[in-house]
Amino acid sequence: MPELTSTASRALRLGIAGPVGTGKSSLIATVCSALAGELELGVITNDIYTDEDARFLRSAGVLDPDRIRAVETGACPHTAIRDDVTANALAADDLEADFAPLDLVLIESGGDNLTATFSPALVDAQIFVLDVAGGGDVARKGGPGIGRADLLVVNKTDLAPYVGVDVPQMVADASAARDGRPVLALSRTDAESVEALRAWVLDVLAAHREGTHTPVDPGPMAPHSHSHDHDHPHTH
Numbered sequence: 463m464p465e466l467t468s469t470a471s472r473a474l475r476l477g478i479a480g481p482v483g484t485g486k487s488s489l490i491a492t493v494c495s496a497l498a499g500e501l502e503l504g505v506i507t508n509d510i511y512t513d514e515d516a517r518f519l520r521s522a523g524v525l526d527p528d529r530i531r532a533v534e535t536g537a538c539p540h541t542a543i544r545d546d547v548t549a550n551a552l553a554a555d556d557l558e559a560d561f562a563p564l565d566l567v568l569i570e571s572g573g574d575n576l577t578a579t580f581s582p583a584l585v586d587a588q589i590f591v592l593d594v595a596g597g598g599d600v601a602r603k604g605g606p607g608i609g610r611a612d613l614l615v616v617n618k619t620d621l622a623p624y625v626g627v628d629v630p631q632m633v634a635d636a637s638a639a640r641d642g643r644p645v646l647a648l649s650r651t652d653a654e655s656v657e658a659l660r661a662w663v664l665d666v667l668a669a670h671r672e673g674t675h676t677p678v679d680p681g682p683m684a685p686h687s688h689s690h691d692h693d694h695p696h697t698h
């Protein structure tokens with residue numbers, strides 16, 4: 463049985479979760495562009511049956527393609543980040559062994575559900591990503607990731623005028639749902655917001671290294687069913 467790396471000595475493991483299409487892969491590309499000059503980075507993607515997200519990130523040219531690994535999760539992508547994290551933990555350990563010493567490993571969830579969260583056994587901190595195109599109301603509806611992820615990102619703010627969303631109101635609603643935990647309005651086209659994301663990541667990394675950062679469990683996802691798995695439709 464391979465020995466898992468101790469949390470004290472290893473890279474910060476940062477999970478990125480959120481519904482399909484909210485911009486998780488793009489956010490990872492943005493973080494890599496912003497930090498690749500100063501940190502040693504690795505990326506793990508989770509897809510149901512493909513390595514599509516890993517291929518997108520490799521083609522983005524923001525990181526050595528060998529530092530981007532794909533975990534194919536099968537029918538329940540949230541299981542691999544929450545219930546049995548072995549495949550992801552081993553992929554992170556492999557990346558760290560191959561490119562030692564790494565500072566930061568970003569892990570993208572498969573993201574088929576509004577309430578998917580990472581286990582604190584896999585990641586030290588997690589970002590939950592919403593976008594303005596999903597509507598201003600979604601932040602108010604809550605859920606474990608929206609309520610208790612270490613950072614909530616309201617993404618694609620450049621699209622707000624086109625979808626009729628009031629970004630300050632959406633951020634205020636999200637902040638209220640989070641009891642003051644941080645909320646960041648982000649667009650990859652807004653340099654100031656990208657700088658704020660970079661600063662947040664560096665703050666968490668500094669706390670991780672000092673041993674003052676405590677991983678938090680946002681809580682389990684809501685009961686749900688999988689209709690996309692035609693051979694084995696199921697609820698859990």
Ligand SMILES: Nc1nc2c(ncn2[C@@H]2O[C@H](COP(=O)(O)OP(=O)(O)OP(=O)(O)O)[C@@H](O)[C@H]2O)c(=O)[nH]1
Nearest residue numbers: 481482483484485486487488573618621649650651
């Ligand atoms: N306008 C705008 N579009 C964005 C931004 N970030 C991402 N997108 C676009 O949103 C779409 C989805 O982005 P992805 O990064 O693939 O989203 P994802 O959450 O990784 O998607 P899945 O992996 O399918 O769950 C793509 O067309 C991106 O180009 C942004 O800041 N502004």
